[in-house]
Amino acid sequence: MSLTLEDRLAITELISLHGHFVDDGRLDRLEELFTSDVVYDVTDFGQEPMLGVAAVREAGWALGAANPVAHHVTNIVLTASADGRVQARSKGLGVRADGSCGSVSYDDTVVRTADGWRISHRKISPRRTPLGGLAQT
Template identity: 55%
Template structure:
């Protein structure tokens, strides 16, 4: 299974756009990143699964100043699953107001829609300890 270089670039830009919109507080533009019925899995943070674009936006607004100052996405690996869907793994780095940082893995399912590629499911996996042999 493969997707075109143009699709790969579009998925990379999709994942990057999330951080820019989050950092600017432009949550109403999340329609450019997620499907209306997105499942945003925060189970690893004991916050369950946020379902739907409106609920995701509301959660981000409720966090207010507890949102990170900056989101950075890197190390993107795309594995097509069908011609119109793919799994995208990436690393997320967050810079917090108090100067601390955090690292996560984003495990995304992305889908081609009439408006372009969108995330249908995101699972956030925090990185809490280094590897041990």
């Protein structure tokens, strides 16, 4: 499968909208980003994967003031699969209210639905070690 320029722009905007919706407290709009049965994998943070948009929304509200005040996404790379899915890899920066910052990698599976492109699987991995933890040998 080959992605058109329009597909690339739509998927990039989809991934970018996540930070706007979360930072604005618009968790009621998560259906515009995710499939209803999304798997939101946060196992690298010691938590169970969340299943479904409602679980993602509830987790955001439960985190409350501990949520970052700003989510930024960058370095979006898209790879089309023969089955019509798109693998999207991007970097995320989260800024907390105290000014501290954290970095993650997002690994998303994006699918075309009747309502447009949606994320069906997202794995979030914290970036805690320079050079991916690799050392020169």
